[in-house]
Amino acid sequence: MSELIKMKNGQLRVPDNPEIPYLQGDGIGPEIWQTAQPVFDAAVLHAYHGRREIEWLPLLAGERAYELTGEWLPEETLAELKRHLVAIKGPTTTPVGQGHRSINVALRQTLDLYACWRPVRYFKGAPSPVRHPERVNIDVFRENTEDIYAGIEAPAGSDMAKALENLLQETGQLSRVRFPATSAFGIKPISKEGSQRLVQAAVEYALKNHRHTLTLVHKGNIMKETEGGFKRWGYELIEQNYAEQAFTMAQFARIKKEHGQELAEQSLNQARKQGMLIINDVICDNFFQQALLFPEHFEVVATMNLNGDYLSDALAAQAGGLGIAPGSNINYQTGHAIFEATHGTAPQLAGKNLANPTSLILSGAMMMEYLGWQQAAEIIFKAVGQAIANQKATSDLAPSKTALSTSEYGRLLVTLINS
Ligand code: NAD
Secondary structure: OOOEEEEEEEEOOOOOOOEEOOOOOOHHHHHHHHHHHHHHHHHHHHHHHOOOOOEEOOOOHHHHHHHHHHOOOOOOHHHHHHHHHHEEOOOOOOOOOOOOOOHHHHHHHHOOOEEEEEEEOOOOOOOOOOOOHHHHHHEEEEEEEOOHHHEEOOOOOOHHHHHHHHHHOOOOOOHHOOHHHHOOOOEEEEEEEEHHHHHHHHHHHHHOOOEEEEEEEEEOOOOOOOOHHHHHHHHHHHHHOOOEEEEEEHHHHHHHHHHEEEEEHHHHHHHHHHEEEEEEEEHHEEEEHOOOOOOOOOEEEOOHHHHHHHHHHHHHHHHHOOOOOOEEEEOOOOOOOOEEOOOOOOOOOOOOOOEEEHHHHHHHHHHHHHHHHHHHHHHHHHHHHHHHHHHHHHHOOOOOOOOOHHHHHHHHHHHHOOO
Protein backbone atom coordinates (compact mmCIF):
# COMPACT_ATOMS: atom_id res chain seq x y z
CA MET A 1 0.00 0.00 0.00
CA SER A 2 1.36 3.37 -0.99
CA GLU A 3 1.47 6.28 1.47
CA LEU A 4 1.49 10.06 1.28
CA ILE A 5 4.58 12.23 1.60
CA LYS A 6 4.04 14.63 4.52
CA MET A 7 5.65 17.71 6.00
CA LYS A 8 6.23 17.56 9.78
CA ASN A 9 8.06 20.20 11.84
CA GLY A 10 9.51 21.74 8.71
CA GLN A 11 10.90 18.38 7.49
CA LEU A 12 9.71 16.28 4.59
CA ARG A 13 8.61 12.78 5.75
CA VAL A 14 8.96 10.36 2.86
CA PRO A 15 7.59 6.82 3.23
CA ASP A 16 9.36 3.93 1.46
CA ASN A 17 6.39 3.51 -0.89
CA PRO A 18 5.18 7.05 -1.69
CA GLU A 19 2.40 7.75 -4.14
CA ILE A 20 3.66 10.44 -6.53
CA PRO A 21 1.43 12.15 -9.10
CA TYR A 22 2.61 12.77 -12.64
CA LEU A 23 1.20 14.97 -15.39
CA GLN A 24 2.27 13.83 -18.85
CA GLY A 25 1.56 17.22 -20.43
CA ASP A 26 1.20 18.13 -24.12
CA GLY A 27 3.24 17.77 -27.32
CA ILE A 28 6.28 15.58 -26.60
CA GLY A 29 5.12 15.22 -22.95
CA PRO A 30 3.51 11.75 -23.20
CA GLU A 31 6.40 10.15 -25.11
CA ILE A 32 9.12 11.55 -22.86
CA TRP A 33 7.13 10.54 -19.77
CA GLN A 34 6.66 6.97 -21.08
CA THR A 35 10.44 6.81 -21.59
CA ALA A 36 11.33 8.38 -18.26
CA GLN A 37 9.12 6.37 -15.90
CA PRO A 38 10.85 2.98 -16.49
CA VAL A 39 14.19 4.74 -15.90
CA PHE A 40 12.98 6.04 -12.51
CA ASP A 41 11.61 2.63 -11.53
CA ALA A 42 14.84 0.87 -12.59
CA ALA A 43 16.97 3.34 -10.58
CA VAL A 44 14.85 2.96 -7.42
CA LEU A 45 14.85 -0.83 -7.72
CA HIS A 46 18.61 -0.95 -8.34
CA ALA A 47 19.31 1.42 -5.41
CA TYR A 48 16.98 -0.12 -2.81
CA HIS A 49 16.28 -3.71 -4.04
CA GLY A 50 12.53 -3.47 -3.49
CA ARG A 51 12.72 -1.78 -0.07
CA ARG A 52 11.54 1.42 -1.71
CA GLU A 53 9.13 1.85 -4.60
CA ILE A 54 7.16 4.73 -6.12
CA GLU A 55 3.50 4.27 -6.97
CA TRP A 56 2.72 6.65 -9.83
CA LEU A 57 -0.62 8.48 -9.90
CA PRO A 58 -1.67 9.91 -13.29
CA LEU A 59 -3.29 13.36 -13.20
CA LEU A 60 -4.79 15.42 -15.99
CA ALA A 61 -3.65 18.87 -17.17
CA GLY A 62 -3.34 20.60 -20.53
CA GLU A 63 -4.93 19.65 -23.84
CA ARG A 64 -5.99 16.15 -22.78
CA ALA A 65 -7.61 17.56 -19.64
CA TYR A 66 -9.45 20.14 -21.73
CA GLU A 67 -10.74 17.47 -24.14
CA LEU A 68 -12.00 15.27 -21.31
CA THR A 69 -13.21 17.81 -18.73
CA GLY A 70 -13.44 21.20 -20.47
CA GLU A 71 -10.82 22.55 -18.04
CA TRP A 72 -7.11 23.04 -18.70
CA LEU A 73 -6.22 22.50 -15.05
CA PRO A 74 -9.07 20.57 -13.37
CA GLU A 75 -9.85 21.25 -9.72
CA GLU A 76 -9.31 17.57 -8.95
CA THR A 77 -5.75 17.77 -10.27
CA LEU A 78 -5.05 20.78 -8.06
CA ALA A 79 -6.55 19.04 -5.03
CA GLU A 80 -4.41 15.92 -5.59
CA LEU A 81 -1.27 18.00 -6.07
CA LYS A 82 -1.98 19.80 -2.80
CA ARG A 83 -2.54 16.49 -0.99
CA HIS A 84 0.54 14.70 -2.35
CA LEU A 85 3.09 17.56 -1.89
CA VAL A 86 5.57 16.24 -4.51
CA ALA A 87 4.84 15.68 -8.22
CA ILE A 88 6.52 15.52 -11.63
CA LYS A 89 5.23 17.11 -14.79
CA GLY A 90 5.74 17.18 -18.56
CA PRO A 91 5.48 20.43 -20.54
CA THR A 92 2.11 22.03 -21.26
CA THR A 93 1.06 24.34 -24.09
CA THR A 94 0.47 28.05 -23.49
CA PRO A 95 -1.00 30.02 -26.40
CA VAL A 96 0.69 33.38 -27.18
CA GLY A 97 -1.30 36.63 -27.00
CA GLN A 98 -4.69 34.88 -26.46
CA GLY A 99 -6.36 31.84 -24.91
CA HIS A 100 -5.89 30.29 -21.48
CA ARG A 101 -3.24 31.37 -18.96
CA SER A 102 -0.11 29.27 -18.51
CA ILE A 103 -0.81 26.12 -16.49
CA ASN A 104 2.69 26.35 -15.07
CA VAL A 105 2.19 29.88 -13.85
CA ALA A 106 -1.18 28.86 -12.35
CA LEU A 107 0.41 25.88 -10.56
CA ARG A 108 3.30 27.94 -9.26
CA GLN A 109 0.96 30.61 -7.94
CA THR A 110 -1.73 28.31 -6.50
CA LEU A 111 0.75 26.07 -4.67
CA ASP A 112 2.99 29.08 -3.96
CA LEU A 113 6.00 27.27 -5.47
CA TYR A 114 8.22 30.28 -5.02
CA ALA A 115 11.63 28.83 -5.85
CA CYS A 116 12.44 27.55 -9.29
CA TRP A 117 15.75 25.72 -8.91
CA ARG A 118 17.44 24.87 -12.20
CA PRO A 119 20.90 23.30 -12.03
CA VAL A 120 22.89 23.76 -15.24
CA ARG A 121 25.64 21.15 -15.61
CA TYR A 122 27.60 19.94 -18.58
CA PHE A 123 27.68 16.24 -19.47
CA LYS A 124 30.88 15.22 -21.26
CA GLY A 125 30.17 14.59 -24.94
CA ALA A 126 27.14 16.90 -25.21
CA PRO A 127 27.44 19.36 -28.11
CA SER A 128 27.84 23.01 -27.15
CA PRO A 129 28.33 26.29 -29.05
CA VAL A 130 31.05 27.41 -26.58
CA ARG A 131 34.67 26.28 -26.26
CA HIS A 132 34.57 25.34 -22.59
CA PRO A 133 31.11 24.11 -21.67
CA GLU A 134 32.65 22.07 -18.83
CA ARG A 135 33.13 25.37 -16.97
CA VAL A 136 29.36 25.78 -16.62
CA ASN A 137 28.19 24.51 -13.24
CA ILE A 138 25.56 26.98 -12.13
CA ASP A 139 22.48 26.57 -9.93
CA VAL A 140 19.84 29.11 -10.89
CA PHE A 141 17.22 30.08 -8.28
CA ARG A 142 14.45 31.95 -10.05
CA GLU A 143 11.65 33.63 -8.09
CA ASN A 144 8.49 31.98 -9.34
CA THR A 145 5.44 33.85 -8.06
CA GLU A 146 5.98 37.57 -8.63
CA ASP A 147 7.28 39.97 -11.26
CA ILE A 148 5.59 40.57 -14.58
CA TYR A 149 4.42 36.92 -14.38
CA ALA A 150 1.71 37.99 -11.92
CA GLY A 151 -0.21 38.39 -15.19
CA ILE A 152 -1.72 41.78 -14.34
CA GLU A 153 -2.02 43.39 -17.74
CA ALA A 154 -4.30 46.11 -19.04
CA PRO A 155 -5.06 45.83 -22.77
CA ALA A 156 -4.67 49.07 -24.76
CA GLY A 157 -7.89 51.11 -24.64
CA SER A 158 -9.40 49.08 -21.75
CA ASP A 159 -11.01 50.59 -18.66
CA MET A 160 -8.05 49.40 -16.63
CA ALA A 161 -5.60 51.09 -19.01
CA LYS A 162 -7.66 54.29 -18.73
CA ALA A 163 -7.64 54.04 -14.91
CA LEU A 164 -3.86 53.57 -14.95
CA GLU A 165 -3.50 56.53 -17.29
CA ASN A 166 -5.54 58.65 -14.84
CA LEU A 167 -3.44 57.46 -11.90
CA LEU A 168 -0.25 58.36 -13.75
CA GLN A 169 -1.71 61.75 -14.59
CA GLU A 170 -2.55 62.36 -10.90
CA THR A 171 0.91 61.33 -9.75
CA GLY A 172 2.63 63.45 -12.40
CA GLN A 173 4.14 60.52 -14.29
CA LEU A 174 2.08 60.36 -17.46
CA SER A 175 4.71 62.27 -19.44
CA ARG A 176 6.92 59.16 -19.11
CA VAL A 177 4.51 57.15 -21.25
CA ARG A 178 5.30 57.89 -24.89
CA PHE A 179 1.88 57.01 -26.41
CA PRO A 180 -0.58 56.86 -23.48
CA ALA A 181 -3.81 56.50 -25.48
CA THR A 182 -2.63 53.34 -27.28
CA SER A 183 -0.45 51.80 -24.56
CA ALA A 184 -1.11 48.45 -22.96
CA PHE A 185 0.26 48.23 -19.40
CA GLY A 186 1.78 45.43 -17.33
CA ILE A 187 2.33 45.47 -13.57
CA LYS A 188 5.50 44.17 -11.97
CA PRO A 189 5.08 43.37 -8.26
CA ILE A 190 8.32 42.57 -6.42
CA SER A 191 7.99 42.29 -2.64
CA LYS A 192 10.41 42.17 0.26
CA GLU A 193 9.01 38.82 1.50
CA GLY A 194 9.00 37.33 -2.01
CA SER A 195 12.59 38.43 -2.65
CA GLN A 196 13.89 37.35 0.74
CA ARG A 197 12.38 33.86 0.77
CA LEU A 198 13.87 33.19 -2.67
CA VAL A 199 17.30 34.53 -1.66
CA GLN A 200 17.10 32.46 1.53
CA ALA A 201 16.44 29.28 -0.51
CA ALA A 202 19.49 30.06 -2.66
CA VAL A 203 21.71 30.78 0.38
CA GLU A 204 20.61 27.60 2.16
CA TYR A 205 21.34 25.58 -0.97
CA ALA A 206 24.75 27.22 -1.43
CA LEU A 207 25.75 26.58 2.19
CA LYS A 208 24.50 22.98 2.20
CA ASN A 209 26.32 22.20 -1.04
CA HIS A 210 29.57 23.99 -0.13
CA ARG A 211 29.35 26.49 -2.98
CA HIS A 212 31.64 29.54 -2.73
CA THR A 213 29.70 32.36 -4.36
CA LEU A 214 26.12 33.47 -4.77
CA THR A 215 25.23 36.19 -7.26
CA LEU A 216 22.07 38.32 -7.14
CA VAL A 217 21.15 39.13 -10.75
CA HIS A 218 18.96 42.21 -11.27
CA LYS A 219 18.31 45.27 -13.42
CA GLY A 220 18.22 47.63 -10.44
CA ASN A 221 20.02 50.40 -12.31
CA ILE A 222 16.82 50.95 -14.35
CA MET A 223 14.05 49.44 -12.19
CA LYS A 224 15.32 50.90 -8.94
CA GLU A 225 12.34 50.01 -6.73
CA THR A 226 11.47 46.53 -8.04
CA GLU A 227 14.73 44.93 -9.20
CA GLY A 228 16.76 47.32 -7.04
CA GLY A 229 14.54 46.31 -4.10
CA PHE A 230 15.27 42.62 -4.77
CA LYS A 231 18.99 43.33 -4.47
CA ARG A 232 18.66 45.51 -1.34
CA TRP A 233 16.32 43.10 0.45
CA GLY A 234 18.50 40.16 -0.55
CA TYR A 235 21.65 41.72 0.94
CA GLU A 236 19.67 42.81 4.01
CA LEU A 237 18.41 39.27 4.69
CA ILE A 238 21.89 37.80 4.30
CA GLU A 239 23.53 40.35 6.56
CA GLN A 240 20.84 39.90 9.23
CA ASN A 241 20.59 36.10 9.17
CA TYR A 242 23.90 34.77 7.86
CA ALA A 243 26.50 37.10 9.36
CA GLU A 244 28.64 34.14 10.47
CA GLN A 245 28.47 32.24 7.19
CA ALA A 246 28.38 34.85 4.43
CA PHE A 247 30.21 38.04 3.40
CA THR A 248 28.45 40.42 1.01
CA MET A 249 29.89 42.84 -1.52
CA ALA A 250 27.58 45.45 0.08
CA GLN A 251 29.67 44.99 3.26
CA PHE A 252 32.79 45.28 1.12
CA ALA A 253 31.56 48.60 -0.33
CA ARG A 254 30.79 49.97 3.16
CA ILE A 255 34.21 48.99 4.54
CA LYS A 256 35.86 50.53 1.47
CA LYS A 257 33.96 53.80 1.93
CA GLU A 258 34.71 54.04 5.64
CA HIS A 259 38.21 52.55 5.85
CA GLY A 260 39.60 52.37 2.32
CA GLN A 261 40.25 49.75 -0.35
CA GLU A 262 43.02 47.91 1.49
CA LEU A 263 40.93 47.01 4.54
CA ALA A 264 37.99 46.05 2.34
CA GLU A 265 40.26 43.68 0.34
CA GLN A 266 41.62 42.23 3.58
CA SER A 267 38.12 41.58 4.92
CA LEU A 268 37.12 39.86 1.69
CA ASN A 269 40.25 37.69 1.66
CA GLN A 270 39.71 36.75 5.27
CA ALA A 271 36.09 35.78 4.56
CA ARG A 272 37.31 33.61 1.67
CA LYS A 273 39.95 31.97 3.88
CA GLN A 274 37.29 31.19 6.49
CA GLY A 275 35.25 29.44 3.79
CA MET A 276 32.44 32.00 3.97
CA LEU A 277 29.93 32.25 1.16
CA ILE A 278 30.68 35.39 -0.89
CA ILE A 279 27.58 37.24 -2.07
CA ASN A 280 27.85 39.66 -4.96
CA ASP A 281 25.43 41.13 -7.47
CA VAL A 282 25.50 41.82 -11.16
CA ILE A 283 23.26 43.68 -13.59
CA CYS A 284 21.35 41.26 -15.77
CA ASP A 285 22.67 42.26 -19.20
CA ASN A 286 26.21 42.09 -17.87
CA PHE A 287 25.45 38.65 -16.42
CA PHE A 288 24.60 37.29 -19.88
CA GLN A 289 27.94 38.52 -21.18
CA GLN A 290 29.98 37.34 -18.19
CA ALA A 291 28.28 33.93 -18.12
CA LEU A 292 29.32 33.36 -21.73
CA LEU A 293 32.88 34.56 -21.23
CA PHE A 294 33.61 33.38 -17.66
CA PRO A 295 30.91 30.91 -16.56
CA GLU A 296 33.27 29.60 -13.86
CA HIS A 297 32.79 32.91 -11.99
CA PHE A 298 29.21 31.91 -11.14
CA GLU A 299 28.07 29.11 -8.86
CA VAL A 300 24.65 29.93 -7.44
CA VAL A 301 22.47 32.65 -8.94
CA ALA A 302 19.34 34.18 -7.40
CA THR A 303 17.10 36.33 -9.54
CA MET A 304 13.54 37.37 -10.32
CA ASN A 305 11.04 35.62 -12.54
CA LEU A 306 11.63 37.12 -15.98
CA ASN A 307 15.43 37.37 -15.74
CA GLY A 308 15.49 33.78 -14.46
CA ASP A 309 13.39 32.54 -17.34
CA TYR A 310 15.72 34.08 -19.92
CA LEU A 311 19.00 33.25 -18.29
CA SER A 312 18.25 29.61 -17.47
CA ASP A 313 17.46 28.87 -21.14
CA ALA A 314 20.63 30.68 -22.28
CA LEU A 315 22.79 28.79 -19.76
CA ALA A 316 21.14 25.52 -20.77
CA ALA A 317 22.10 26.18 -24.40
CA GLN A 318 25.73 26.62 -23.31
CA ALA A 319 25.71 23.27 -21.50
CA GLY A 320 24.12 21.11 -24.21
CA GLY A 321 20.66 22.53 -24.88
CA LEU A 322 17.14 22.38 -23.58
CA GLY A 323 17.11 18.60 -24.03
CA ILE A 324 19.25 18.26 -20.87
CA ALA A 325 17.95 21.08 -18.72
CA PRO A 326 16.05 19.87 -15.64
CA GLY A 327 14.09 22.03 -13.22
CA SER A 328 11.91 22.19 -10.15
CA ASN A 329 9.39 24.48 -8.51
CA ILE A 330 9.53 24.31 -4.73
CA ASN A 331 8.01 25.83 -1.62
CA TYR A 332 10.59 24.93 1.04
CA GLN A 333 8.18 25.95 3.80
CA THR A 334 5.15 23.78 2.90
CA GLY A 335 7.20 21.08 1.12
CA HIS A 336 5.17 21.35 -2.11
CA ALA A 337 7.33 20.69 -5.15
CA ILE A 338 6.77 20.02 -8.84
CA PHE A 339 9.70 18.77 -10.89
CA GLU A 340 9.72 19.48 -14.62
CA ALA A 341 11.96 19.97 -17.62
CA THR A 342 12.92 23.53 -18.56
CA HIS A 343 11.78 23.05 -22.16
CA GLY A 344 8.29 23.30 -23.65
CA THR A 345 6.09 20.97 -25.69
CA ALA A 346 8.34 21.06 -28.83
CA PRO A 347 5.26 20.57 -31.07
CA GLN A 348 7.36 19.98 -34.20
CA LEU A 349 8.87 16.85 -32.59
CA ALA A 350 5.68 15.49 -31.01
CA GLY A 351 4.72 11.93 -31.92
CA LYS A 352 7.97 11.30 -33.86
CA ASN A 353 9.88 9.37 -31.17
CA LEU A 354 12.75 11.88 -31.60
CA ALA A 355 12.49 14.14 -28.54
CA ASN A 356 15.15 14.03 -25.89
CA PRO A 357 13.70 12.82 -22.56
CA THR A 358 16.86 13.65 -20.57
CA SER A 359 15.52 16.93 -19.14
CA LEU A 360 12.56 15.11 -17.61
CA ILE A 361 14.76 12.19 -16.50
CA LEU A 362 17.18 14.56 -14.75
CA SER A 363 14.20 16.39 -13.22
CA GLY A 364 13.18 13.01 -11.79
CA ALA A 365 16.71 12.58 -10.39
CA MET A 366 16.36 16.01 -8.73
CA MET A 367 13.06 14.80 -7.29
CA MET A 368 14.80 11.73 -5.84
CA GLU A 369 17.38 14.07 -4.24
CA TYR A 370 14.55 16.16 -2.80
CA LEU A 371 13.01 12.99 -1.32
CA GLY A 372 16.39 12.15 0.20
CA TRP A 373 16.83 9.19 -2.18
CA GLN A 374 20.35 10.25 -3.14
CA GLN A 375 21.45 6.80 -4.31
CA ALA A 376 18.68 6.51 -6.89
CA ALA A 377 19.48 10.03 -8.12
CA GLU A 378 23.16 9.20 -8.53
CA ILE A 379 22.34 6.05 -10.49
CA ILE A 380 20.33 8.14 -12.95
CA PHE A 381 23.05 10.83 -13.29
CA LYS A 382 25.64 8.10 -13.91
CA ALA A 383 23.60 6.31 -16.61
CA VAL A 384 22.84 9.58 -18.43
CA GLY A 385 26.53 10.58 -18.23
CA GLN A 386 27.64 7.21 -19.66
CA ALA A 387 25.16 7.29 -22.54
CA ILE A 388 26.03 10.85 -23.57
CA ALA A 389 29.79 10.27 -23.23
CA ASN A 390 29.42 7.28 -25.59
CA GLN A 391 27.41 9.44 -28.02
CA LYS A 392 24.41 7.16 -27.55
CA ALA A 393 21.62 9.65 -27.18
CA THR A 394 18.86 11.37 -29.14
CA SER A 395 19.82 13.30 -32.28
CA ASP A 396 20.06 16.71 -30.56
CA LEU A 397 23.00 15.32 -28.53
CA ALA A 398 24.54 12.53 -30.63
CA PRO A 399 25.88 12.40 -34.21
CA SER A 400 23.49 10.87 -36.76
CA LYS A 401 25.56 7.63 -36.98
CA THR A 402 24.94 6.74 -33.31
CA ALA A 403 21.76 8.72 -32.57
CA LEU A 404 18.89 6.84 -30.91
CA SER A 405 15.15 7.35 -30.89
CA THR A 406 13.47 8.49 -27.66
CA SER A 407 12.39 4.95 -26.74
CA GLU A 408 15.73 3.32 -27.72
CA TYR A 409 17.56 5.83 -25.54
CA GLY A 410 15.24 5.09 -22.61
CA ARG A 411 15.85 1.34 -23.00
CA LEU A 412 19.61 1.96 -23.09
CA LEU A 413 19.44 3.90 -19.82
CA VAL A 414 17.52 1.04 -18.16
CA THR A 415 20.14 -1.43 -19.44
CA LEU A 416 22.98 0.75 -18.12
CA ILE A 417 21.25 1.01 -14.73
CA ASN A 418 20.77 -2.75 -14.54
CA SER A 419 24.29 -3.64 -15.68
P1 NAD B 1 10.19 24.54 -26.64
O1 NAD B 1 11.03 24.42 -25.44
O2 NAD B 1 9.05 23.61 -26.75
O3 NAD B 1 11.10 24.39 -27.94
C1 NAD B 1 12.23 25.25 -28.18
C2 NAD B 1 13.23 24.51 -29.07
O4 NAD B 1 13.88 23.48 -28.32
C3 NAD B 1 12.59 23.83 -30.27
O5 NAD B 1 13.51 23.89 -31.35
C4 NAD B 1 12.44 22.39 -29.80
O6 NAD B 1 12.42 21.48 -30.86
C5 NAD B 1 13.68 22.20 -28.92
N1 NAD B 1 13.39 21.25 -27.86
C6 NAD B 1 12.66 21.49 -26.75
N2 NAD B 1 12.58 20.40 -26.00
C7 NAD B 1 13.30 19.44 -26.62
C8 NAD B 1 13.55 18.08 -26.34
N3 NAD B 1 13.09 17.48 -25.23
N4 NAD B 1 14.30 17.36 -27.21
C9 NAD B 1 14.80 17.95 -28.31
N5 NAD B 1 14.56 19.25 -28.64
C10 NAD B 1 13.82 19.98 -27.81
O7 NAD B 1 9.69 26.06 -26.69
P2 NAD B 1 8.57 26.75 -27.59
O8 NAD B 1 8.59 26.16 -28.97
O9 NAD B 1 8.81 28.19 -27.42
O10 NAD B 1 7.22 26.42 -26.85
C11 NAD B 1 6.30 25.41 -27.26
C12 NAD B 1 5.15 25.38 -26.27
O11 NAD B 1 5.63 24.95 -24.98
C13 NAD B 1 4.48 26.73 -26.02
O12 NAD B 1 3.09 26.53 -25.92
C14 NAD B 1 5.04 27.18 -24.69
O13 NAD B 1 4.18 28.04 -23.99
C15 NAD B 1 5.17 25.84 -23.97
N6 NAD B 1 6.17 25.85 -22.88
C16 NAD B 1 5.86 25.08 -21.80
C17 NAD B 1 6.76 24.96 -20.76
C18 NAD B 1 6.39 24.11 -19.60
O14 NAD B 1 5.34 23.51 -19.58
N7 NAD B 1 7.24 24.01 -18.57
C19 NAD B 1 8.01 25.61 -20.83
C20 NAD B 1 8.32 26.36 -21.98
C21 NAD B 1 7.38 26.46 -23.00
